[in-house]
Amino acid sequence: MKILYTNFHSGDGGGHTTYILNLVRVLSRRHQVAVAAPRSSRLYQSARNMPGVDAFDFSFRNTLGCMTGTALALRRLIEANGYDVVHVNGSADHRISGLATLGMSRNRPRIVFTKHNDLPASGLGTWLKGTLGTDSVICVSEYTRRFLTQTVYSRKVMRVVHHGVDLSRFIPVRASAVERSRQFWFPELPDDTLVVGSTAGMDDNKSWLDMVAAVALLPEAQRKRIRIALAGHLPNERQRARVAELGMTDQVIYAGLLRDVRSLVTAFDIGFVLSQRETLSFACREMMAMGKPMIVSDAGGLPENISAGIDGWIVPPRGHAHLAQLLAHLLDNRPEVARAGAAARTKSEQQFSMETFAERTEAVYQECLRRAGSTVASQSRARARTLRRAIRAAFTSLPPI
Incomplete structure (x- = not known):
């Protein structure tokens, strides 16, 4: 042809x-x-x-x-x-x-x-x-x-x-590489910290502030054990002000617009895409290919990427309380996070090549x-x-x- x-x-x-x-x-x-x-x-x-x-x-x-x-x-x-x-x-x-x-x-x-x-x-x-x-x-x-x-x-x-997605490029990495990446992006990060991140962008329609708002709902002891990492154009003044209003400034890192997102994704424990309208999401599939379980909103085609409870979790749009409850559960259930990450890679190999x-x-x-x-x-x-x-x-x- x-x-x-x-x-x-x-x-x-x-x-x-x-x-x-x-x-x-x-x-x-x-x-x-x-x-x-x-x-x-x-x-x-x-x-x-x-x-x-x-x-x-x-x-x-x-x-x-x-x-x-x-x-x-x-x-x-x-x-x-x-x-x-x-x-x-x-x-x-x-x-x-x-x-x-x-x-x-x-x-x-x-x-x-x-x-x-x-x-x-x-x-x-x-x-x-x-x-x-x-x-x-x-x-x-x-x-x-x-x-x-x-x-x-x-x-x-x-x-x-x-x-x-390119499964030879987006791959899981060894634990040592994960540690180096986490220390690069989050110096002096405590071992029990849960890193949740997104490479889907930072426009308002990506609803990344929903994750910030959900973490802010947690009790202080749990909230301090979570970091949020974001790739994309840097947030505007209004978005930064909202993060500050929620008391989350020190727990959010803005990596900027990256030519290669893999080093940042390596540092994640869990990926997320919480858009209110999204037909599918390349970012979601790239993070899954790297062995990251996903939290996605029940909007558009996002739920088609995952099998709920196996390689990720689905939350209601704007469901801050529901998302906070899920994060509190995952904080103390790291084996579940690891199993879901392995399942995400397996699905990628079977369906996303x-x-x-x-x-x-x-x-x-x-x-x-x-x-x-x-x-x-x-x-x-x-x-x-x-x-x-x-x-x-x-x-x-x-x-x-």
Whole structure:
């Protein structure tokens, strides 16, 4: 297959970029793969350094004055390279790809759309993308699939494909490495301290302050035995003020935006993602792959990552008291934490591998192309039947000799 991945983000791109790069790394071994993204994007900069991968500097301009020209440029790119599949990952590149392939009766690539978020999917623009610019839909969770069944995409073939992570990169480490990491991030940390941490980011919608509020509810003796470690953009003044108001300033570490989160995750005993809306979470799966049991909120697709009580725990959104009770229990039940961490790694090996993720995505492409082939064959047979009927009608209407 010849596959073109598109994304409109000009900067880091977050989960979209990680998702695409993971697929590119695996599928470029057996298919011809290309990426179209803005030159300033992490996606373009990473893809251009991958052997055998074509990276095209492409800005998906969506203003009325630029949209037509951008679509024509993408159409020329598609026609010049003969892609079988265009895999779109955002609203802007989805819209432009739909316009670019409009009316391509011959060798039209199939458009596969991944819905990464649960933002509203309604309005005329969505209807046009879903009707004219989509052949198959990949949902990153069952939660996403249920959400899309209420939209125009319900008319399309939808398949759930959960994220995969690089299990050779995100791995559990020896106890000695854990100790070194803890001492680096938390100098003079008492041995009985429970470190809970998150690499999911520090925007308000990640609800990391719920963990701070829950720890603050504990009796002082228990509260002092817990540290919270966070990776992401540093908190704003309002967020810091809330931490101070809860009396938790000395127990929270802000690691900042890390290029590599593994050294911080190594220091965790337990990971957490308490978002109020999250379709799945790469951060959750990366922490699980490193052998960290997870505490997740019962929101969006987060519960799909874990088996409650086995490799993690599910808490109600904003359930500070429930979360505090769970932490108090885990403080004095370290063997349970260790067992859950081992189970998290085992699940990762069984379900989260990059190869499994890529194979399931590849199966969506192949299914989409088979349907297209069946449709073309059906249309060809229909045209042949029409032609035969026309010929018979023409001969029947001839006067006898």
